[in-house]
Amino acid sequence: MSQAQLRRPVESGVPDNKQFMHPTLLKNYGNWKYHDRPRPGVLHHVSYSGDQVWSVRAGTQRQMDVYTIRKLCEIADKFAEGHVRFTIRSNIEFMVSDESKVAPLISELEANGFPVGGTGNSVSMIAHTQGWLHCDIPGTDASGVVKSLMDELIVEFKREEMPNRVHLSTSCCEINCGGQADIAIIVQHTKPPKINHDLVANVCERPAVVARCPVAAIRPALVNGKPSLEVDETKCVCCGACYPPCPPMQINDPEYSKIAIWVGGKNSNARAKPTFMKMVASGLPNNPPRWTEVAEVVKNILHVYKDDARPWERLSDWIDRIGWPRFFEKTDLPFTKYLVDDWRGSRANLNASTHIRF
Amino acid sequence: MAKKLHDTPNLDELEKGPWPSFVTGLKRLAKDNDMAVDLLGQLETSYKTKKGYWKGGTVGVFGYGGGIIPRFTELKDENGEPIYKDAAEFHTLRVQPPAGMHYNTDVLRKMCDIWERHGSGLIAFHGQSGDIMFQGATTDNVQGAFDELNEMGFDLGGAGPAVRTSMSCVGAARCEQSCYDEAKAHRLMLNTFVDDIHRPSLPYKFKFKFSGCPNDCMNSIQRADMAVIGTWRDNIRTDEALAKKWFAKHGMNELVNDVVARCPTKAFQLKEIKDVKKDEHISSVAISDTHAVEIDNHDCVRCMHCINVMTGALSPGQDKGATVLVGGKRTLKIGDLMGTVVIPFMKLDTDEAMDELVDLGQRIIDFFAENALEHERTGEMIERIGLVNFLDAMGIDVDPNMVSNPRMNPYVRTDGWDEEVAKIKAKKQAA
Numbered sequence: 001m002s003q004a005q006l007r008r009p010v011e012s013g014v015p016d017n018k019q020f021m022h023p024t025l026l027k028n029y030g031n032w033k034y035h036d037r038p039r040p041g042v043l044h045h046v047s048y049s050g051d052q053v054w055s056v057r058a059g060t061q062r063q064m065d066v067y068t069i070r071k072l073c074e075i076a077d078k079f080a081e082g083h084v085r086f087t088i089r090s091n092i093e094f095m096v097s098d099e100s101k102v103a104p105l106i107s108e109l110e111a112n113g114f115p116v117g118g119t120g121n122s123v124s125m126i127a128h129t130q131g132w133l134h135c136d137i138p139g140t141d142a143s144g145v146v147k148s149l150m151d152e153l154i155v156e157f158k159r160e161e162m163p164n165r166v167h168l169s170t171s172c173c174e175i176n177c178g179g180q181a182d183i184a185i186i187v188q189h190t191k192p193p194k195i196n197h198d199l200v201a202n203v204c205e206r207p208a209v210v211a212r213c214p215v216a217a218i219r220p221a222l223v224n225g226k227p228s229l230e231v232d233e234t235k236c237v238c239c240g241a242c243y244p245p246c247p248p249m250q251i252n253d254p255e256y257s258k259i260a261i262w263v264g265g266k267n268s269n270a271r272a273k274p275t276f277m278k279m280v281a282s283g284l285p286n287n288p289p290r291w292t293e294v295a296e297v298v299k300n301i302l303h304v305y306k307d308d309a310r311p312w313e314r315l316s317d318w319i320d321r322i323g324w325p326r327f328f329e330k331t332d333l334p335f336t337k338y339l340v341d342d343w344r345g346s347r348a349n350l351n352a353s354t355h356i357r358f
Numbered sequence: 359m360a361k362k363l364h365d366t367p368n369l370d371e372l373e374k375g376p377w378p379s380f381v382t383g384l385k386r387l388a389k390d391n392d393m394a395v396d397l398l399g400q401l402e403t404s405y406k407t408k409k410g411y412w413k414g415g416t417v418g419v420f421g422y423g424g425g426i427i428p429r430f431t432e433l434k435d436e437n438g439e440p441i442y443k444d445a446a447e448f449h450t451l452r453v454q455p456p457a458g459m460h461y462n463t464d465v466l467r468k469m470c471d472i473w474e475r476h477g478s479g480l481i482a483f484h485g486q487s488g489d490i491m492f493q494g495a496t497t498d499n500v501q502g503a504f505d506e507l508n509e510m511g512f513d514l515g516g517a518g519p520a521v522r523t524s525m526s527c528v529g530a531a532r533c534e535q536s537c538y539d540e541a542k543a544h545r546l547m548l549n550t551f552v553d554d555i556h557r558p559s560l561p562y563k564f565k566f567k568f569s570g571c572p573n574d575c576m577n578s579i580q581r582a583d584m585a586v587i588g589t590w591r592d593n594i595r596t597d598e599a600l601a602k603k604w605f606a607k608h609g610m611n612e613l614v615n616d617v618v619a620r621c622p623t624k625a626f627q628l629k630e631i632k633d634v635k636k637d638e639h640i641s642s643v644a645i646s647d648t649h650a651v652e653i654d655n656h657d658c659v660r661c662m663h664c665i666n667v668m669t670g671a672l673s674p675g676q677d678k679g680a681t682v683l684v685g686g687k688r689t690l691k692i693g694d695l696m697g698t699v700v701i702p703f704m705k706l707d708t709d710e711a712m713d714e715l716v717d718l719g720q721r722i723i724d725f726f727a728e729n730a731l732e733h734e735r736t737g738e739m740i741e742r743i744g745l746v747n748f749l750d751a752m753g754i755d756v757d758p759n760m761v762s763n764p765r766m767n768p769y770v771r772t773d774g775w776d777e778e779v780a781k782i783k784a785k786k787q788a789a
Contacts, residue, residue: 006420007505011556012513013549014524017456017541020465021531030530030539034600034670045532046670053532063493065383066470066479073463084466086459086483088525088575095532113378129486132404133397134429134450134493136412141404143380144372151375176688177486180580212733214691241690247413254408267580269572269587270663271622274579276694288405289368312616312667343693 022083022095024053040160041116042102043093054102055093056080058114059125059150059157062090063133063143071112079105089125089167091118117158120165123302124157126150127169129177137244138172139187139257140286145170148290149185152299163309163318166302167267174239180265180277182315183298188260188282192236193249197223204229204246212241259284261297263327264316275316281333297333304330323357360392361444368405369398387479393494394478396442400433403441417449417497419504423557425452425514426500447496448478452489452515453507454548454555457526457541457568459484468510476503487565488525489515513552519733520558521551521723526568527575529588535665536570537588537678538706543715544568547586550716554723561730561739564723571674572662578686579697583726583736584719585683591703592675593655594665596643601671605645613645617664625657626664643671679705680715684722684748685737695737698745700752702759718752725751755785 018026028047035045043055061068072092076084079101080094087093092114094105106116118124126149129135131142149168156162169178170185178184200206206229210218217235221228229249231242240251251257261284265277280301284293301315308330309318319327328335341349363385372381384401387394400411417428427450433441440446469490473481478494485491490512495503504514515523524547527533529540547566554560567578570588578585605613618628631650634642641653653664655675665672682704683697701718705711722736725748730739740748749756758764 006501007508009419009421009504009556010508010513011552012508012511013552013555014454014513014545015456015511016545017458017460017531020456020460020462021458022460025460025531030536032530032532032534032536034534034597034673036669045534055532059378060483061378061380061383063380063383063480063482065380065387066474066481067386068378068383069466069470069481069483073466076463082463084461084463085528086455086461088527088577090483092483113376115376115378127486132401132410134412134427134448135410136414136429138410140408141401144369144405147372147375147377147379147381150377154376175690179486179577179688208732211731212691214693239690252409257408265580267574267577269574269579269659269661270666271620271661274574274696276580276696286408288408289371310615311612312620312663345693 020083022053022081022097024051024097025095027051028053037120037160038102040122040158041106041119043119052097052099054096054099056096056102056105056109056116057087057091057093057118058109058116059118059154060090060092060114061143061147062125062128072114075105075108075112079108087118089118089127091125115154115158120160121162122157122160123153123162123166123168127167127178127181129170129172131172135172136247137240137252139189139240139252140172140259141288142170142172142178144289145185145291145294148292149295149298152295153302156302162302162306164312164314166305166315167265168298180267182263182265182277183301184262184265184277185294185298186260186262187257187286189238189240189251189253189257190283191253191256192231192233192238193240193242193251194253195229195231196248196250197226197228199248200228200246201226203248209242209246209249212245214239214241218242254286257286258282259286259291259294261294261301263301264319266314266316268314271312271314271317272320279339280328280331282338301331326357360388360390360395363388363395364399364402366398366402369402384480391479392444393448393496394480396445397448397478397480397494399442400431400445403433412448417500419501419514421556422514423559424517424520425556426450427452427517428497445494448494449497449500451492451495451500451503451507452485452487452517452523453492453512454515454523455484455488455490455525457544458528458531459488460531465510469507472503472506472510476506487515487523489523514556516555516558516563518558519560519562520556520564521548521554521560522563522565523555524548524566524568525576527570529568529570533570534669535573535588535662535674537590537674538570538586538680540568540570540588543586543706543712546712547716547719550720551723560723560727562733562735564726564736566719572660573666579683580686580694581688582686582697583684584722585686585697586680586715587683588674588678589660589681589703590675590678592677593639594641594653594658595673595675596641597671597673598643601643601645601651601668604668604671613651617651617667620663622661622663623657623659625654625659627652627654641672678707679703679711682715682718685735685740687735687737691733692738692741695735695741697737698740699757699760700749700754702757721752
């Protein structure tokens with residue numbers, strides 16, 4: 001095919017959202033007064049104009065087949081005035097301007113297997129990545145981990161019984177595309193990359209790979225007469241940063257790529273400033289199809305938090321109050337030397353006071 | 359009818375349990391789609407071996423340099439032939455969503471029809487950068503799928519060292535906390551940079567995110583190179599009817615323990631009505647016949663907590679705008695960085711003000727393109743050169759709102775001090 005036959009793209013960028021927006025939202029744009037939550041999974045917004053809208057939130061599998069999407073459209077047309085939106089955590093929201101439509105909509109969603117919830121003090125859907133399904137550098141799967149865990153947390157998704165909202169994320173490598181969360185599940189490699197020296201020269205731009213290493217552990221080398229790269233394994237922190245620009249530096253390992261659990265990331269500015277999450281457990285096996293060892297640790301942290309935190313304490317607020325020693329004591333997680341930060345700026349993470357809880 | 363399903367004992371486990379199953383969805387697609395059959399085969403292999411089998415490559419659409427995520431299988435037999443040949447090419451189209459991710463069923467159905475014709479039938483709403491991800495097309499089908507989506511008014515998102523797809527919260531469309539028109543800012547900003555989205559030529563990725571209030575539902579401080587977060591300068595507004603209603607329902611213990619005690623700067627106090635301070639910086643509202651809450655807005659840091667708890671009774675002020683932070687990112691390479699305040703407050707209520715925001719974005723990207731090292735994010739660049747050098751280049755004056763505290767070491771050459779003081783004085787006098 002010659003280029004002349006190819007269609008030039010229309011560089012339209014972001015489409016105008018007003019063409020898709022529910023009419024009550026459009027009419028009251030920028031004019032909302034307050035909201036409440038009549039039940040878990042339902043938000044009720046009231047406008048200064050007196051208009052009201054009920055939003056029913058439901059969980060999805062995010063990676064959806066067209067039949068699932070069409071089913072959601074059918075429900076939206078029949079029960080929800082034909083408009084939907086998605087949240088940042090891949091929940092779908094159906095807006096209705098008539099309260100009497102809420103209950104039938106919920107019944108229909110639940111009858112079709114879409115759990116209604118994810119609002120307020122619930123455990124919402126897990127923000128996640130692509131994993132083995134589509135990523136080129138994954139240490140584990142994403143959708144499968146999420147499905148397994150949400151099967152076990154669905155009750156907390158459908159209720160609002162946690163001290164405050166709980167955001168979870170999973171990431172299938174240390175780049176952490178899943179993002180900061182109250183509890184995050186992230187691959188943690190434990191061995192340096194295995195290098196296929198036959199391929200490096202042809203596949204990798206060697207200076208760029210050298211530059212990518214955060215600890216300067218990679219250097220050019222001649223191996224078996226071929227230009228390649230070598231890793232100073234005493235310096236290597238097994239982060240996997242060299243693997244994307246140089247696939248012959250295989251970092252993923254079925255046994256030695258483990259899973260770590262991080263807690264206390266908070267996105268919001270509410271109460272304390274936003275916080276980054278902290279590693280509290282590692283060495284968990286990457287164990288498909290159900291990742292039961294990971295699920296046990298996450299569920300345990302959630303249960304301890306639920307029992308012990310006060311209302312409105314996010315996970316990070318709760319730990320601020322009880323302190324890290326008690327966090328590890330209550331969750332029965334071992335505090336190992338690997339959890340003492342030694343990266344740049346690490347002294348800010350050490351206790352420079354006599355503030356010690358007994 | 360598609361070919362026969364491969365045995366997938368591991369994936370079958372993920373059809374059990376109450377949460378919606380992507381495996382069940384894939385199997386439904388596999389009834390009449392060979393690509394889905396083989397995708398399941400390859401994914402099952404990953405579940406057995408705990409290895410990924412995709413590699414990247416170069417696949418694109420005519421006129422663009424990015425936006426397609428190419429995936430070729432690496433799972434091959436001894437002759438180098440793909441074991442799952444119908445999923446040997448499984449590329450993704452990243453498509454930019456409308457701000458706030460609003461859709462009607464008509465547009466969603468059209469997307470499904472297009473993806474059924476050209477792709478695997480698997481669509482993710484949405485990826486972590488906010489893209490609608492149309493997952494699974496052969497190299498030959500990518501152009502056709504894009505052409506049809508593009509005809510519908512949708513466009514590809516960013517990939518590689520480019521301006522990336524952006525996200526904004528539901529904002530003004532449905533949220534009382536919205537402090538500016540997030541969708542307008544999102545669309546105006548991103549559509550200024552379509553060239554930088556479609557033709558990756560920056561040092562590394564650049565992300566914008568737009569949150570309407572400090573609750574920052576888009577997680578922008580931690581993730582965005584440029585975070586635009588709504589806020590306000592005047593007093594928190596109050597509504598006595600809703601405040602009394604809240605108190606009647608929740609009572610004194612909750613007011614004291616959940617609101618008063620949780621105010622980060624102790625700006626929020628409970629008082630007898632007769633003792634409430636009368637001052638232009640005070641917001642106050644009666645919660646009963648005897649008691650009122652008193653908020654000293656000068657001490658308030660706009661954290662949103664009391665407003666979140668007592669929504670409607672309390673709400674953001676009317677002199678609204680946004681705070682802009684620059685430099686948020688996750689781990690690689692130097693460790694996590696949050697964004698830093700570079701504009702403590704700017705109005706965004708006029709077209710001119712919006713243009714100023716876009717102009718700031720333009721100048722930041724121009725500076726980033728010129729000065730960042732390869733594979734360096736804005737946060738790392740600022741860490742390397744220092745915030746003051748960055749601000750100098752942007753023509754932005756330093757402001758104590760940009761720091762947690764002033765410098766804690768003497769390692770700085772200060773022989774320009776008097777000159778700086780004179781400049782600040784002159785500016786004050788001119789204002």
